[in-house]
Amino acid sequence: MRLTTENIQESNSKYVALHQKSFAALSSQLEHEGISIEKILSKIRSFQIAVPSWALGAGGTRFGRFGIGGEPRSLEEKIEDIGLLAKLTKSTDAVSLHIPWDIPSDYAAIMQLAKSHNIGFDAVNSNTFQDYGQEKSYKFGSLSHNDPKVREQAVAHNKQVIEVGGKLGSKGLTVWLADGSNFPGQQSFRRALDNTFESLQKIYASMPEDWKLLLEYKPYEPNFYSTVIPDWGTSHLLCRQLGDRAKVLVDLGHHLPNTNIEQIVGILLGQNQLAGFHFNDSKFGDDDLTTGSIKPYQLFLIFLELVAGAEDSCQTWESISWMIDASHNTKDPLEDLMQTLEAIKIAYAKSLLVDRVKLNEHQINGDVVMAQEILQKAFLTDVRPLLKEARLQSGGALEPISIYRQHEIRKQLIQKRGENTRATGL
Ligand code: RM4
Ligand code: MN
Ligand code: MN
DSSP states (O other), rough: OOOOOHHHHHHHHHHHHHHHHHHHHHHHHHHHTTTOHHHHHHHHHHHBBBGGGGGSSSSSEEEOOOOOOOOSSHHHHHHHHHHHHHHHSSSEEEEOBBTTTOSOOOHHHHHHHHHTTTTTEEEEEEEOOOOOOOOOOOOOOTTTSSSSHHHHHHHHHHHHHHHHHHTTOOOEEEEEEOEEETTTTOOOOOHHHHHHHHHHHHHHHHHHHTOEEEEOOSSSSSOOSSSSOSHHHHHHHHHHHHHEEEEEEETTTTTTTTTHHHHHHHHHHHTEEEEEEEEOOOOOSSOOOOOSOOOOOOHHHHHHHHHHHTTTTOOOOSOOOOEOOOOSSSSSSHHHHHHOOOOOHHHHHHHHHHHHHHHHHHHHOOOHHHHHHEEEHHHHHHOOOHHHHHHHHHHHSSSSHHHHTTTHHHHHHHHHHHHTTTOSOO
């Protein structure tokens, strides 16, 4: 499409000499410490994160929305955008669809297009938090609603999402339930949860054998007094009762300020109850900011839990789903997603540098200072040469954002799609 392999090679040739110097310096330092560069590179190369179909246009806030121009007008164009990200970063190989925003009109054609961009279909997301012309309103809830007819409709919608995903080769359903209440007295907590469990049971029962249910939690918003699934405990409670294939999805923005998310991740993984991630970053709430832009140390600590938990055989690395969930109000979404993919891999690579044997010894011996030193040492290492080398080996761009800007991709997209296009999403 817009950028050829030759374009990428030409751009890389400008940066490769400098890259080789920094890569050689870092490699010799790490090898001296007994770290296998080859092993780390292969892990970085194979780590792929799904891009959400709703993050390719400008997101809005409740106060307004500022378009960025050239936003994808269709699912086809969304896939083209993700294809470009894949080509440049070599860090994504799948899209996570939101239904009904992204129902394909021609399945065979969409599958073929996605394949031509090396893109597959990750978990599909249902939507019962908006009214979009369905018969009954979700104003007062969906899966938890007091009216069984509304619950039935919401369950049927989730079944339809499974059907859509099934035709595309997806293997998971993500449920984020916005249900809750705005005022004390509005809702019975217990009845709402019981109704939700019953609805989820029906959805779970209709999933194919090789599917998993990823159950998200969120403390507040759009409801501000109570949310039916506000935290990981409630999500876990439901998952445990539903069955083995229901697990908790951690969206990094869905915690109250200062929550120790790495501890939540460690505990869920220890119980084989972690479905996967929605990556983003936040300062206050569900801000959906660029991953790693606010709390990179937290992201590193989360990855350390993941790597440790997987190596200790609590849960396999492959059983975890990796997805971005972001919203862009001021940045070009494609540039933001490139930054996001990079930040996630940086945190992952740093976590792989941690000497866990020594860390364990220091923990056992109660050596608090040295335990912290181990973490700091890994976190403060500039691992970008490793990421660049991995990209180079996979045929990606050494400097994805530079080449994107140099070729004026956004300008081209605006010319092709128009200044005022609006991608489906929030
Ligand atoms: C929610 C939640 C869901 C996402 C919607 C758009 O806050 O994070 O995962 O599907 O936003
Ligand atoms: Mn989410
Ligand atoms: Mn969210």
